Amino acid sequence: MSYTYQIKSLEQYHIDYKKSIDDPAAFWSSVAENFSWQKKWDRVVDWNFKDPKIEWFVNAKLNITENCIDRHLATMADKPAIIWEPNNPEERTRTVTYAHLHKMVSQFSQVLKNNGVKKGDRVCIYMGMIPELAYAVLGCARIGAIHSVIFGGFSAQSIADRLEDAAVEFIITCDGAYRGGKDIPLKAVIDDALIGNKTIKRVIVYTRTRTLISMIKGRDVWWEDEMDHAERQLEANDIINFPAEEMDAEDPLFILYTSGSTGKPKGVVHSTAGYMVWTNYTFVNVFQYKPGDIFFCTADIGWITGHSYILYGPLSAGGTSLMFEGIPTWPDAGRFWDIVDKHKVNILYTAPTAIRSLMSYGLAPLEGKDLSSLKILGTVGEPINEEAWHWYDEHIGKKKCPIVDTWWQTETGGILISNLAGITPAKPSWATLPMPGVQPLLVDESGKEVIKKDENGLLKGNMCIKAPWPAILRTTYGDHERCRTNYFSTYENLYFTGDGAMKNENGFYRITGRVDDVLNVSGHRIGTAEIENAINMHAGVIESAVVGYWHHIKGQGIYAYVICSHIHSDESLTQNGILQTVTRIIGAIAKPDKIQFVTALPKTRSGKIMRRILRKIAEGETNNLGDTTTLLEPDIIYDIIKGKL
Numbered sequence: 001m002s003y004t005y006q007i008k009s010l011e012q013y014h015i016d017y018k019k020s021i022d023d024p025a026a027f028w029s030s031v032a033e034n035f036s037w038q039k040k041w042d043r044v045v046d047w048n049f050k051d052p053k054i055e056w057f058v059n060a061k062l063n064i065t066e067n068c069i070d071r072h073l074a075t076m077a078d079k080p081a082i083i084w085e086p087n088n089p090e091e092r093t094r095t096v097t098y099a100h101l102h103k104m105v106s107q108f109s110q111v112l113k114n115n116g117v118k119k120g121d122r123v124c125i126y127m128g129m130i131p132e133l134a135y136a137v138l139g140c141a142r143i144g145a146i147h148s149v150i151f152g153g154f155s156a157q158s159i160a161d162r163l164e165d166a167a168v169e170f171i172i173t174c175d176g177a178y179r180g181g182k183d184i185p186l187k188a189v190i191d192d193a194l195i196g197n198k199t200i201k202r203v204i205v206y207t208r209t210r211t212l213i214s215m216i217k218g219r220d221v222w223w224e225d226e227m228d229h230a231e232r233q234l235e236a237n238d239i240i241n242f243p244a245e246e247m248d249a250e251d252p253l254f255i256l257y258t259s260g261s262t263g264k265p266k267g268v269v270h271s272t273a274g275y276m277v278w279t280n281y282t283f284v285n286v287f288q289y290k291p292g293d294i295f296f297c298t299a300d301i302g303w304i305t306g307h308s309y310i311l312y313g314p315l316s317a318g319g320t321s322l323m324f325e326g327i328p329t330w331p332d333a334g335r336f337w338d339i340v341d342k343h344k345v346n347i348l349y350t351a352p353t354a355i356r357s358l359m360s361y362g363l364a365p366l367e368g369k370d371l372s373s374l375k376i377l378g379t380v381g382e383p384i385n386e387e388a389w390h391w392y393d394e395h396i397g398k399k400k401c402p403i404v405d406t407w408w409q410t411e412t413g414g415i416l417i418s419n420l421a422g423i424t425p426a427k428p429s430w431a432t433l434p435m436p437g438v439q440p441l442l443v444d445e446s447g448k449e450v451i452k453k454d455e456n457g458l459l460k461g462n463m464c465i466k467a468p469w470p471a472i473l474r475t476t477y478g479d480h481e482r483c484r485t486n487y488f489s490t491y492e493n494l495y496f497t498g499d500g501a502m503k504n505e506n507g508f509y510r511i512t513g514r515v516d517d518v519l520n521v522s523g524h525r526i527g528t529a530e531i532e533n534a535i536n537m538h539a540g541v542i543e544s545a546v547v548g549y550w551h552h553i554k555g556q557g558i559y560a561y562v563i564c565s566h567i568h569s570d571e572s573l574t575q576n577g578i579l580q581t582v583t584r585i586i587g588a589i590a591k592p593d594k595i596q597f598v599t600a601l602p603k604t605r606s607g608k609i610m611r612r613i614l615r616k617i618a619e620g621e622t623n624n625l626g627d628t629t630t631l632l633e634p635d636i637i638y639d640i641i642k643g644k645l
């Protein structure tokens, strides 16, 4: 397989970028020719940001799994599609060839059909990082069901909210999952989430940890039994290939929940064709993927990075994707480097938080590890600080591997701004140049383009995008108006990312972080309002305010100011109680790192909490709090500062 659309020089990047802006239809139709379609498009793109209504490859028909699996069978049946590395290094690695992936996905599609799943149905997947998760996701895509993968760290309550939001009828899960030294009881969490649920018809359970679980009659079935049955059915009918459903280009492929600045997480909906073209195009270009390369993305499939760059991007390119079940620090902090050495990984894509965490163990975990197979490194999820960038460059890439700093979001489906490995220049902490088809615009609060440079020659503003790229979100599930108000109404005719950014004289972008009330903790998005709601549910809590502060490993830590009617004489008991409540309501990922009890919160006369001030206090910056004259009771802030000491 060769990629005719792979950019090979800086000059070609500029030419292609210009073409993609001058004539998007011609550009993307030529890229789309490289895929397998059941019917080609009538028009390449129709859009307006007002409604918003965005359609790519209008009226085309396809199935994404034919592009990710079937079309590779003629030439690459025996090539590894997925190499699976288990949590426990003593356990056997599994290699899934394209032929085997095809067999498993066909079989699982039959299982879904046998269990009554139809095109358009929503299927929740709550599993650990095992190959069966890939079969489940791709099986849904093959029969046209909409998958909604939920990260294994979310609580029963979070799952229940998501199941209700998307009126889910089917769940695929495991008895448990391994994560480092822990066993996570996935099925038990699902059982809790289903108390009182009336819509779930079937729960399919894969055995991973042999944890004792309860199976509910008429509702729960074993994956293994269902797969055996499906295999016999397919064999009896002499079918090796479960026919892929014909999907419209714009049919939803999946829902993935993500946090915003208000309310509960929203279900971001991605389409089929645009998402496929984009994840493939960005994968091949950003990582300069070459057939045969082993690509290791360390994300979890519960997040967008896993969807796009463990599954759909690499598989649609006929690549080999390494899927890892464990965590970077177990059994020791050399785990990633053992995997790179063992599987001769060529491209490593991870998060700044993982790099910072591994840095903190020093160089000992690297001793004796052969990292010479590495050619390209990548980061995603949050701004990478220069210290971490240089450590990655020096100790992992040995100064010979280009590092791509890829900026994007759940809503963007794939990478929007990044250097192309070894092709366009890198700059530490800068995501650099937009991908073809992406037109960033920095605006001020009123939505006007920022044109005045600061004293360092930089333009600074809120990051918007002027026109759609193929993988832009199409809606938020069940609530299109929420999609419009969240992303398309802040600034007229622009998609607003929620990020602040700067641009230098070379046209490079540096993303500085969220400008809304959304935190990025270890590369995961959590809304402050969501955490506050969970804290406020704890008995005795009257009010709370959550802000982020710089955390040397997580990037951002969660700082909660809490007013309680009663605090236990041993404060830590009340604190632990609050942590327990947040874990129950959202999941351990949302637990505050610091809780400070206060008697009041700084508010404006109109009752709005002055988070700006709370952020500064949390950061320890107490001398320069800015304008406090609009505060109702300015003295409160001195009590808070005293309480922090």
Ligand code: PRX
Binding pocket: 258, 304, 305, 379, 380, 381, 382, 383, 384, 405, 406, 407, 408, 409, 410, 411, 431, 497, 498, 499, 511, 512, 513, 514, 520, 523, 524, 525
């Ligand atoms: O603030 C940006 C940050 O992560 C946010 C998106 O989070 P999420 O939807 O969970 O997706 C994460 C994986 C794509 C963005 O709004 N972000 C992501 N990548 C970068 C980044 N910030 C700076 N540099 C990046 N490379």
